[in-house]
Amino acid sequence: MEIVLSDITMQFPGTRALDGVNATFCTDEVHGLIGENGAGKSTLVNVLGGSLLPTSGTVQIDGRAVRLSSPHDALLQGIAHVSQEGSLVQGLSGAENILLGAEPRRMGVVIRAGSLNAQAQALLSRWFPQVQIDLRRPVGDLPMADRKVIEIVRALRGAARLVILDEPTATLPAREKEQLWGIIRSLPQQGVGVVLISHFLSEIKALSDRISVLRDGKHVRTAPASELSEHDLVDMMLRRSGGANLHGTTAAKIQGEVVLNLRDWQVGSVKVPNFHLHAGEIVGLIGLTGAGHTGFARSLHNPAGVQCGSLVVAGKPLKLGSVAQMQAAGIALVPDHRMEYALVGEWNLRENLAMVHPQHGTFGAGVLSIRREETEAQRVMGLLNVKAHGSGQLLKTLSGGNKQKISIGKWLYGAEGRYRVMIFIEPTEGVDIGAKAEIYAEMRRLAASGVGIIIASSDLLEIEAIAHRVIPFTHQRPGPEIPQSGFSESAFITAISGAAA
């Protein structure tokens, strides 16, 4: 089967997301799709998956023109779509979600609950044999990674001929990621094509048969993966030379004062006997799913679940209180899962940026000055190179990576010198390679200005590039620290995959 998108244009209010794009997808290949944040990748696959009707352009399947006006239409043509922002029905169980729309039935209408669970379990074991998920629990209770797996299994459940995976690995931990890679590689042999979007160029390069590059809503080039180096890819995406090491390297740490000192910390079942952080230092926290590093990092900013522990920030002992108190003491957090924990979709960018420190854009006495707010918002958007048609654009209409920049920008808006400790969890989730470099540069700049930084990430290359030292977590406990001199991907993997038991 061959699906041809011709001359696709998609016009949103204020933005032309796609501009005359041509692309061909086949069922015997993995087709990588790359481009910087906002290039139009999600929009293109939304057209392919029936979620969006393009402003103009045609879709042909095996030479027949088709109109994909809903995901249902697309599914009938064998196109299944795992969207970038997760989408499951929270109230239903994992099994019910996997088989939603394809329930085993009796007399055409009655759901066979028993065989539903069994079928869903069978599907899960077929595709992810090593993943254990209780499929009878409501998906709302499951960890994010499990939810992604369920979405992927749902897409693979039926007679799909083409599966769209929009940044499936951005939120997947290492183990699930590797299994997914295996699945992706095996699909074309079973006659199922894959459209894969990812910002991990090595992943794209390793998995894809062909790669298409989008830039500013236009198709730049499609070529066999073997003909393209990572270097070329960066060049095409960013329209600049990818020769330099985009990630940069973090200078040796400047040993500043201790900005954060913590003892006998316990949150949930995570115990951290002691931890300290210097001004100007970037500490990486790594671990597998459930290792406790992200929960620990979050608890420094939101101590609601902390059972015990003492905390000294910039020399002052802190009583553990609310988020507001921790923030006032100088601790900031850029959380993961931005749409859920950081941003207001219905707000414009200015309002989102001003959420933490609205005081900055006021006449005083709590009265907002829209002009001052605007000036500061423009500054932050410039700093992070946010791609938008103005600070008045609604946040929900930004592309994934640009949303992430706003999530970081919130803590830069009017915050100069305010924070001593900044915690970043998965700061580059869904962020393109150019923007990653910008975010790293910003983190380094903050560190250089005397902020102590904690970064929890599942992207080990990121940690390697940015951290001064790394603390690996296993089984809810911190392990021996790894100094910068000992950094390597294999060292990290060894440390987190639990030599300890």
Add this chain to the structure above:
Amino acid sequence: MSDLTHSASADRRDTVFGIIPKDYVQRYSTLVVLVLMFVVFTVTVDKFLTPQNLLNIAQQISMLTIVGAGLTFGFAAKEMDLSVGFTVGLAGVLVPLMLVAGWSLPVALIVGLVAGFLVGALNAGLVTLVGIPSLIATLATGSILFGVNFLLTGGRAIYGGLPDSFLWLGQGRIMGVPVLAYFMIAAVALAWFVMERTIFGRYIYAVGGNQKAAELSGVKVRRYKAAALIVCALFAVVAGTLLSARLGSGQPNAGERYLLDGLATVFIGMTMLRPGTATVLGTFFGALFIGVINNGLNLMGMDTYIQSIVKGVIILVAVAVVSRSTKLNLL
């Protein structure tokens, strides 16, 4: 809160007082209050636990339950039908009018159902085809139906000339049990079966739970949203027809209180069984809850205004328990 508590809590359930699993509290605490209330009334109120009175309660809540069951479909699909009271009223005048005009009972009943279908289809079209949010669309159709109901009757109530076969629907008994109670049980059973056991119900829950997810799974979102609104209107006309049979009269404004009361049953129902989700059984218990309070306090001879206060307090107490242990999102 975090990954950490997570894996642990899966097997080692959270408990209250160290014995009752927390999710039991979440599911059943409102129901327990209902049972307690029942016990208290049985002990303190003389004629409460008599077959006659229990049948009375059944009769009194039957129309409300049927309306509530219909609203449950709407809520499950995350669509609110604010016109439901006027739809009750529509059937409540249309069917008696037809009967008085000499049409036969089956014809009148069918016309009532058709009218309900048309109202539901109008709401559904406005919501799914035009894209008007159901809160506004049904507010407006409610205003339209209000006018229609009063125009149909010239504002006055219809009395007399109603055949006994019709009155029997609202006032008769089969083996000592009110016909209305059979209607209620049938409606609840049907609604329960559809919502909990069929693909149709599953998809209604799915489009309400996450429209995008349902869409990506190939569910025709509009079709099920539309179906939910149509079912809601159909249940409302059944309730309205029975109401006029019970009153032996067609009253153009008799349905109005069914909106707020119907919502109350659904909301109370949403605090039990699957907290945060509208379920048919939850709504049924919600209606029973309100019916038992009204009846029990009436039998106690409590002044209406104090009843109203006591009712509010009982509802608050009943839902406080589950509210403390769950985050309920009703809308």
Add this chain to the structure above:
Amino acid sequence: MSDLTHSASADRRDTVFGIIPKDYVQRYSTLVVLVLMFVVFTVTVDKFLTPQNLLNIAQQISMLTIVGAGLTFGFAAKEMDLSVGFTVGLAGVLVPLMLVAGWSLPVALIVGLVAGFLVGALNAGLVTLVGIPSLIATLATGSILFGVNFLLTGGRAIYGGLPDSFLWLGQGRIMGVPVLAYFMIAAVALAWFVMERTIFGRYIYAVGGNQKAAELSGVKVRRYKAAALIVCALFAVVAGTLLSARLGSGQPNAGERYLLDGLATVFIGMTMLRPGTATVLGTFFGALFIGVINNGLNLMGMDTYIQSIVKGVIILVAVAVVSRSTKLNLL
């Protein structure tokens, strides 16, 4: 890296009929219908565009607008106050009762405000401290207030014995303009300023827009949810006080229709300016919308029931345009 598309796409906006930018349609189409309606009435209805009649409209919508402005705070914080009508009623009997009992006007007014504060605080406490969803909590406090209002008056309306200074609030004029209109303008201006131009308002929108994000940004979520519910009750008692001054009478059930009508103004308001978001100006235009329809159709001498139908149709037409071009999520 992005400047290119930036400038290019900024001017080449999506348009309707090739000229009107689509987001203008989204923001202003309901408003345009309001203006059109105004023009149609001016042309077709004799006495419509007279100062006297315009002041009438202002007077007629003033209480509704004030209630709607209060509800807007609640909606912004994603909390619904179903007790608002009974809170209007509470002030509407409490203040006249105090006055009839011989208390001075300032004392009576202050007691009214304090009562509103207490009702708001009760709602707020139930929602933010106990955790009961506002839909249920305020349904229950509504039931309680209903009882209280009727108990206070023994069910009867209060007539006569009200001082002129009080009646002046509802019936007087300053420079030919009804005092009520000044109250309305002051309430709208205040509410607008607070919601659009202060951190307080911004935080109320934040807790409604994304509670978890607000929490993690250091916003004290409970405080702002509570504040929204309290403000809502305060606006309701102001409206209730003015209502009784206007009617020259304290009627325990006079406030009830302010719930549905108030919601209607907020919903219609949510179709304009920032579609999907409750805004103070939107609510004001929503109230004006309803007020102009009622007044215009009355002046045309249209039958009440037909008015109700026409009103529903106009609302549908007005919101259909924006609904087709935007996905509105009202709740």
Add this chain to the structure above:
Amino acid sequence: FELAWVHANAAAQSEQRVKAGFDAWLAETGKTDWNVSLLDSGGSGEATASNIQDAASRGVNAIVITMADLRASRAALDAAKAANIPVFAVDSGYTDGVLVDITTNNWAMSSDVSVYLLDQMGGKGNLIFLRMAEHHGTRKRGDVMETVLKEYPDVKVLAEHNIDYTAFFEDTNKTMEDYVARFGNEINAVWAPWDEPAQAAVNVLNAAGLKDVKVIGIDGHPQAIAEVCKPDSQMIATVSQPFEKMGAQVGEWIQEIVIDKKSADDVLPAKTVYMDAPLVTKKNCKDFM
């Protein structure tokens, strides 16, 4: 002695007055052992039926129903009958299952006051006709006025409006404001189906500075009588319904039939008992204050 008192809508002043008359009778006759429980149906026919049914299950000694439309409570009345509970109705229409309905004659009251108004207008001029079809009493009054009007060809009905009963005061207020804006001093008279809307109309007329309009109401509530008595008030007449007397009369009948066990046929003059309701005008109003 257990008595259940079922209000159709306790917010109505007339029902309050019946109850007050009954309470006064209780106090006068020193009946401290009567336990009266109030049940308000809030204007809903269905709630009326439920309230009667619950009172019957409770096994009270007697039930009083005020201002309901009993034709919509047939089944509940049967339950009371089955339980041998006597039911007394006030202004609710006689229906099988009640012993007696004590009321006033709505047709008669309306014909008195309607003709008075039309005569005061000199048989010509412009009229605002406010009606309310949902309640049987106000409906009958409106129907009478409509019939009478046929004989007054020079009286023109400027506008007819059916009052929204759930918020009758505010609704009348707003509607009258709109009519004042529309017709101004073309308005010569306002016919209101009962006193409260009449009062609302008078308020609006005063506020608009219209001085020469004739307004009538029906019911004869104290405030309305006081209004009629104000020499310069535009309210020229009402009809005085003896609500308190109805309440007291019900008390007496209950005493005789239920407690003293006299035969109902001997005590009650008829199934429907009409009480006198005299016309109150500026001339005789002092007698009713």
